[in-house]
Amino acid sequence: MMLHREQNKGVNILHSEDKRVVSIRHLQKSFNDKVVLRDVNLDLYEGENLVVLGRSGTGKSVTIKCMVGLINADGGDINVLGYDVQKLNIKELNDLRKQVGFSFQGSALYDSMSVRQNLEFPLKRNLGVYDPDELEQRIMNALDDVGLKNAVDLMPAELSGGMKKRIGIARTLILNPKIMLYDEPTAGLDPITSQEINDLIVGVRDKYKTSSIIITHDIASARQTGDRIVVLIDGVNALEGTFGELQNSGHPELEAFFSYN
Amino acid sequence: MSKFLLELARIARFVAKTVRHFFISFEFREMINQCFIVGYRSLFLIGFTAFIAGIVFTKQSRPSLASFGAESWLPSLVSQAVVRSLGPLITGLICAGKLGSNIGAELGSMKVSEQIDAMEVSGTRPFSYLVVTRVMATTLMLPVLVVYTDVIALVGSYLMVNMINNSSLQLFFNEVSVSITYLDIFSSLIKSAFFGFAIGIISCYAGYHTTGGTSGVGKAANTSVVVSMIFIFVIDLVSLQFINLFR
Numbered sequence: 001m002m003l004h005r006e007q008n009k010g011v012n013i014l015h016s017e018d019k020r021v022v023s024i025r026h027l028q029k030s031f032n033d034k035v036v037l038r039d040v041n042l043d044l045y046e047g048e049n050l051v052v053l054g055r056s057g058t059g060k061s062v063t064i065k066c067m068v069g070l071i072n073a074d075g076g077d078i079n080v081l082g083y084d085v086q087k088l089n090i091k092e093l094n095d096l097r098k099q100v101g102f103s104f105q106g107s108a109l110y111d112s113m114s115v116r117q118n119l120e121f122p123l124k125r126n127l128g129v130y131d132p133d134e135l136e137q138r139i140m141n142a143l144d145d146v147g148l149k150n151a152v153d154l155m156p157a158e159l160s161g162g163m164k165k166r167i168g169i170a171r172t173l174i175l176n177p178k179i180m181l182y183d184e185p186t187a188g189l190d191p192i193t194s195q196e197i198n199d200l201i202v203g204v205r206d207k208y209k210t211s212s213i214i215i216t217h218d219i220a221s222a223r224q225t226g227d228r229i230v231v232l233i234d235g236v237n238a239l240e241g242t243f244g245e246l247q248n249s250g251h252p253e254l255e256a257f258f259s260y261n
Numbered sequence: 262m263s264k265f266l267l268e269l270a271r272i273a274r275f276v277a278k279t280v281r282h283f284f285i286s287f288e289f290r291e292m293i294n295q296c297f298i299v300g301y302r303s304l305f306l307i308g309f310t311a312f313i314a315g316i317v318f319t320k321q322s323r324p325s326l327a328s329f330g331a332e333s334w335l336p337s338l339v340s341q342a343v344v345r346s347l348g349p350l351i352t353g354l355i356c357a358g359k360l361g362s363n364i365g366a367e368l369g370s371m372k373v374s375e376q377i378d379a380m381e382v383s384g385t386r387p388f389s390y391l392v393v394t395r396v397m398a399t400t401l402m403l404p405v406l407v408v409y410t411d412v413i414a415l416v417g418s419y420l421m422v423n424m425i426n427n428s429s430l431q432l433f434f435n436e437v438s439v440s441i442t443y444l445d446i447f448s449s450l451i452k453s454a455f456f457g458f459a460i461g462i463i464s465c466y467a468g469y470h471t472t473g474g475t476s477g478v479g480k481a482a483n484t485s486v487v488v489s490m491i492f493i494f495v496i497d498l499v500s501l502q503f504i505n506l507f508r
Contacts, residue, residue: 108379
């Protein structure tokens with residue numbers, strides 16, 4: 001296995017290059033006159049939790065939405081699991097999407113469906129699973145993973161914010177994705193529930209061997225969930241390293257971030 | 262003006278995408294579910310409105326006919342008015358209000374709460390599931406609802422006639438069946454299918470392209486209703502000119 005030492009903004013990181021599952025180079029995106037992403041470069045390695053940290057509006061969510069083709073990038077290269085995202089037709093894009101789980105900031109549960117139906121939906125439509133026993137088993141396993149077996153017949157409106165997040169994660173896990181993308185997983189949650197979600201994210205990596213990108217501005221979440229952290233400032237990945245390395249980097253914006261949190 | 266033309270081009274592309282997705286992946290079960298929502302859940306409102314419209318139209322028309330001594334023509338007049346124009350128009354306008362706002366708001370709130378994005382990223386083709394099924398349901402169910410409206414409106418009309426003239430049901434409906442032609446029925450059903458298609462497409466377009474949070478949802482619902490109603494009148498006018506070629 002070839003080991004690759006990457007010099008990035010003064011921080012040294014060791015990785016095996018042949019286990020790279022996501023590679024983003026010179027990603028650019030503007031909305032009308034507003035430039036959101038200027039030059040983003042990211043790598044995600046197999047079994048790794050990568051945290052993308054940054055202030056609101058720095059393009060963190062836009063980056064992961066570009067990865068799954070929800071937003072079309074203006075320039076740069078995005079390679080996910082060997083797929084060149086910008087050159088995929090709709091069928092190839094759907095094939096890729098089935099291997100990537102996306103946990104939305106607002107959970108995005110289908111509010112006209114119960115928890116059971118929310119979890120059934122991707123199973124029936126993506127995997128063609130219609131056998132009631134198999135559906136039941138898979139749903140209960142996924143809910144067991146997030147500790148919410150007893151919520152199976154509730155409607156999304158009956159769930160708390162933390163429960164919604166966990167059900168959202170269960171809905172993506174049920175398809176056994178190779179990559180998980182978490183968009184602000186602890187936003188709007190109290191510290192205890194945030195801690196539970198962070199534990200869940202780490203647990204998912206350990207149990208399912210997924211690689212994950214966690215978008216956050218929550219330092220506590222970054223520390224707890226991230227094997228490596230990339231900091232986006234003004235649409236550029238300005239810093240990269242472990243939590244400890246970044247804490248000692250002396251970068252003024254990051255200092256403000258740490259001191260505020 | 263250029264903004265308006267650009268919007269029209271986008272709607273045309275949306276229509277083309279809907280037709281294409283109908284052939285790519287047709288969601289039969291969900292379409293049946295939507296047919297149930299569109300049809301069954303509109304029955305009371307449409308039936309109630311049609312019944313009252315039948316009574317009012319008969320009561321309003323009777324004095325004019327009576328002044329010419331042509332009261333016996335009342336069933337013919339009412340049936341032609343109901344089948345040719347009143348039935349489709351009442352159904353279309355009520356569906357534009359009820360279904361248009363429902364579809365626009367539902368898809369709009371799904372859009373702003375990222376539910377549509379969630380379907381998209383899980384590779385489940387939300388366009389086929391959400392848009393094509395709704396457009397198909399409104400297109401298929403509007404003609405069915407129009408038949409229902411026509412029957413209820415004529416029953417309302419009969420009750421009014423019966424209260425005044427003590428006419429028999431058989432006599433009334435004999436007059437009705439003589440005065441309406443197959444062309445009346447056929448053109449009415451085709452026209453209402455176009456009404457349904459317009460309501461479905463416009464509402465889905467407004468909902469699917471909602472931006473701006475909860476205020477955007479309200480705007481989408483409002484746009485769905487207003488634009489659908491305008492289109493219903495335009496389609497009614499165009500179809501009238503077209504049908505007259507065959508009369």
